Amino acid sequence: MRVAVVGGGVVGLSVTEALLRRGVDVWCHEAGAPMGERSAGDTRIFRLAHAYPDMVALAARSRALFAEWGGRAGTDLIDDVGTVVSGGQMRVWADAMAAAGADHDVVDGESPLLRLPGRADAALIDPAGGVIRVDRIRRFLVEAAGDRLRTAHVDAVEEVTAGVRVVSGDRADTFDAVLICAGAGSSAVASGAGLDLPAALEHHLRVSFPIRPGAPEPMHCWITGDTYQHLAAPGTWAVGADIDPALVAWDGGRPAAERASLDALTAYVTRHLPFVEPRPVAQVYCTHDPALGDGLQFARNGRVLATYGENLMKFAPLLGEMLARACLDGSTPANAGPTAEGTA
Template structure:
């Protein structure tokens, strides 16, 4: 769509909200639609916090995250709402492996401030972390935590303030003819017409891809636990500890002071079983809690007896090689899909939205941005 027109964006998470806002700011008339609201509890963009980092093995993700950070800061200033807590990140490494070497090289090449701390330096800087079995850590001071649910709502509010519209409804693709989608069907039977359509439906991508292409991306169940910090002990709060990641046999990560929940967030990045985001049971498992407690006691001994104060289940939608899927839907010249956050997409949301808006407006072709995969890659893979 090389000219300005009406665009319907389905999904008000990080990808959809930012795509809608970018299109609105480029002169389109945008309607954003979501079944349960921006940052709702079932969404991959829900919850209190998300990690922001540029420590990536893929240099394209380092670059994309850098652009996203700039856009996050601009929106924070524009909205006068705190969206980003730049508390830093410490990447804990049992060994300085090839992964850590690539991270360090990519950060250096992208001029991202960072340093390597050996185990002794790490122990002095963060005595609340067990370090005797670590070789060291990467410290990325410009990293931190994003306020996920609040950010989705801020983006939706900005869209409406700037002339776009928002509707809450379940959506299905509507009439398709002559290589074009004419409309969307809403839950009440009404229809939304537009010149172009963007489906940013996260783990619900199967409803679009299975119907139109006969395949969809894997969706996995992930568990998150938040533990209460000891009363009067600030060692495990955001003033004393950065966001952290542990690159061991399994990859763990966490956030001190988890947004409006408070406490100490712990999550296992290991991919869980297949999961349906609509009907799946979101009761955290006893095994998941035991694993989190065991890790917490080992890595943060002062939290060994910490009480569980919150727990949740979310989901990852896996695209190729951890890249995001953004493409025109094959056979349709006015419909697009963006999905496949792959467990790390939220932080990139502003840059993803900027890129997808450029696809829709015809400024660049899908596949030109290497941080994204395409539908044809998925078919051939």
């Protein structure tokens, strides 16, 4: 069986790795650097904590698969520092973890269990959370894909009598199945295969700041009502946030969105994080779909399968297994999270 994967982000490479282990003739198409767009940067937050019990359970399965990956890579892929959730969503997420049977604690802001760069009121502690080492995952997956990673921009995907044709420049190849997981580029490619995927885009920036001496160590990853924060490079704290949509709208352009995001994040650090110096030292840019949040979504038309969503890094090894099976048996995985009622 021949399978084409369109998109060489963390999901596309994870599926490629899973298919190669199954002996499949698979090719992964990526126009830019592997894991260079929505999978950019060297770190992310892992968490079991979600608003939906099914997402908590899926994250737990993914956590176990990360451990298997780490065994094969010869290094830990998640730094076990735990993740803290505070703000208005905390109680809902705690209820979802309880419903899923996941280990967690709910504490007040004075708890000695909290290790944060600022103050929280009540907080949910997810002990299985931590910092995903994207740099290590990238090395592992790129090495696993080997020469099956093809540097190519896919112009069209279309079903033909013999299978599914993938057109890239002056090259056209026919496959038995195609998976589209190209992030911001998925909608355009999928439309030619009869799939209507979300196409909204906005700019997103994550900024790192120096950690002051005397900060708790090691600090938890932290998700507040409108920010996410974690240890990035040694001695630096990464902060991302929900910015006024008018300031990061796609039509406003990247430079203006980056300036607005940088100003907002620096102001946040100044006001709320006494253990962090409000002096930007690094930043990571990516695109973001404002219409999507936590959730796994899938769509199929014939022999073409697509997956999309936000915050997918923490599900990468699980998505690799799920989508590899679906490519081979023609199934469509069930949606999870807020879209679960729309499953196929």
